[in-house]
Amino acid sequence: MKNIYDILTEFGLELPAEKKAAFEKAWKENYRTKADYDKVAEQRDNYKSQYDTVSGELKKFDGVDPEGLQSEIKRLRDDLKKKDDEYAxxxxxxxxxxxxxxxxxxxxxxxxxxxxxxxxxxxxxxxxxxxxxxxxxxxxxxxxxxxxFGANEPINNPVGATGGTGGTGSQDGLSAMRSAMGLPAENSK
CATH class of the missing domain: 1.10.8 (Helicase, Ruva Protein; domain 3)
Structure with a gap:
């Protein structure tokens, strides 16, 4: 690739020798290829998109009070601890x-x-x-x-028979019941 010095010599312009050495040094230090330029431009675009993304995310927090959030978090933690203690x-x-x-x-x-x-x-x-x-x-x-409390000892006063027929359903018991009700005695056939 031609540098500016070569282009100047083509047109018949010549730099003095002391300027030529300084020009060569500056040319080598400052010259960048197109690939270098493209790489730096890509990095710049990447940084700009990251900046825009972060700026957009930070705008969500506009008007947010960090101390208020901290006190709300503390209150919620205290409420949670109180509920845990209550449950325990x-x-x-x-x-x-x-x-x-x-x-x-x-x-x-x-x-x-x-x-x-x-x-x-x-x-x-x-x-x-x-x-x-x-x-x-x-x-x-x-x-x-x-x-x-229930007693652990055997029954001290057992209840005995109270008399009567004992529910055997005998005729004698039936007659007594009918007469108590005012009904006539049943005839046996």
């Missing part, structure tokens, strides 16, 4: 109630709600050894209100 408390209450109900059944309680009303449930929940404390509380309730 409900689950612990359910597990305690199940354990207490099972202990009442094992102790022979006839009505679980009535027996629970006798117990100090909050103290039992806060207890470190819940199983033992529940057993002790149920024993105390058994002593004071035994009617809420």
């Amino acid at each position: 408390q409900k689950e612990a209450d359910r597990a305690f109630t199940d354990m207490l109900t099972k202990a009442i059944k094992e102790a022979g309680g006839r009505n679980e709600k009535a027996v629970m009303a006798l117990l100090d449930v909050e103290t039992l929940k806060a207890s470190k050894d819940q199983t033992e404390d529940i057993k002790k509380a149920l024993e105390t309730a058994k002593e004071s209100d035994a009617y809420l």
